[in-house]
Amino acid sequence: xxxxxxxxxxxxxxxxxxxxxxxxxxxxxxxxxxxxxxxxxxxxxxxxxxxxxxxxxxxxxxxxxxxxxxxxxxxxxxxxxxxxxxxxxxxxxxxxxxxxxxxxxxxxxxxxxxxxxxxxxxxxxxxxxxxxxxxxxxxxxxxxxxxxxxxxxxxxxxxxxxxxxxxxxxxxxxxxxxxxxxxxxxxxxxxxxxxxxxxxxxxxxxxxxxxxxxxx
Numbered sequence: 001x002x003x004x005x006x007x008x009x010x011x012x013x014x015x016x017x018x019x020x021x022x023x024x025x026x027x028x029x030x031x032x033x034x035x036x037x038x039x040x041x042x043x044x045x046x047x048x049x050x051x052x053x054x055x056x057x058x059x060x061x062x063x064x065x066x067x068x069x070x071x072x073x074x075x076x077x078x079x080x081x082x083x084x085x086x087x088x089x090x091x092x093x094x095x096x097x098x099x100x101x102x103x104x105x106x107x108x109x110x111x112x113x114x115x116x117x118x119x120x121x122x123x124x125x126x127x128x129x130x131x132x133x134x135x136x137x138x139x140x141x142x143x144x145x146x147x148x149x150x151x152x153x154x155x156x157x158x159x160x161x162x163x164x165x166x167x168x169x170x171x172x173x174x175x176x177x178x179x180x181x182x183x184x185x186x187x188x189x190x191x192x193x194x195x196x197x198x199x200x201x202x203x204x205x206x207x208x209x210x211x212x213x214x215x216x
Contacts, residue, residue: 001036001166009196011216024179028074031178034185034211038066039174042074042121044164045143050119054079059135061110062123063099064090066211067145069186070174071121072097077182083117085110090209097184110135119143129159186210 023032046052058075062068063084075082076098084099091102103113110127116137120127125146132142138160144151149163155161177183190213191199199212 003166016201021168024175027178028173031185033213034187035174035178039070039169041067041073041164042071043146043170045121045145046074049143049160050141052078056080056118058119059083059087062146063094064209065123069097069210072099073183094137188212190215
């Protein structure tokens with residue numbers, strides 16, 4: 001991953017050795033690639049910003065996306081009770097990943113939810129600090145994975161936003177969880193590099209489930 005430097009798609013890339021994490025035996029290249037972006041964002045926000053621990057109540061808004069599918073599993077693995085917001089079509093998936101309750105956003109808007117949570121993780125970008133705070137229990141934390149520049153600049157106190165760091169130790173932790181079978185990498189589809197435009201069309205549709213993997 002190349003952070004805010006971004007870049008282009010290519011068959012080969014040169015990286016510094018200290019940025020490399022070894023892929024454990026039994027983990028495929030597709031799994032390793034698929035877990036990194038969503039997994040690292042979910043891990044950073046839940047563990048570092050949300051101070052996730054066993055017994056917490058966690059709401060994942062966008063539970064079927066790249067960050068959301070990882071967040072549901074990481075929260076459940078830590079012993080939290082997870083509520084996932086997604087469409088009815090993806091309810092079975094997020095329940096299988098560890099959610100105990102599913103909210104279909106098409107029939108139950110977040111503004112109508114009476115329950116309160118210790119962590120509210122927004123991976124969609126349709127929450128504001130005001131609407132998100134309404135869902136927090138006392139001492140709860142609102143984590144805006146997708147936020148505007150203004151929201152990032154104003155995030156403080158019980159609201160966290162901003163880019164997640166790219167740390168080798170986090171990558172190694174995620175890959176170990178995949179190797180142990182504790183973390184499932186959800187891959188919507190794989191594309192050849194020559195079909196990168198089609199891959200972007202699927203991502204831009206807003207109906208991607210989990211991750212898209214592009215193969216050289």
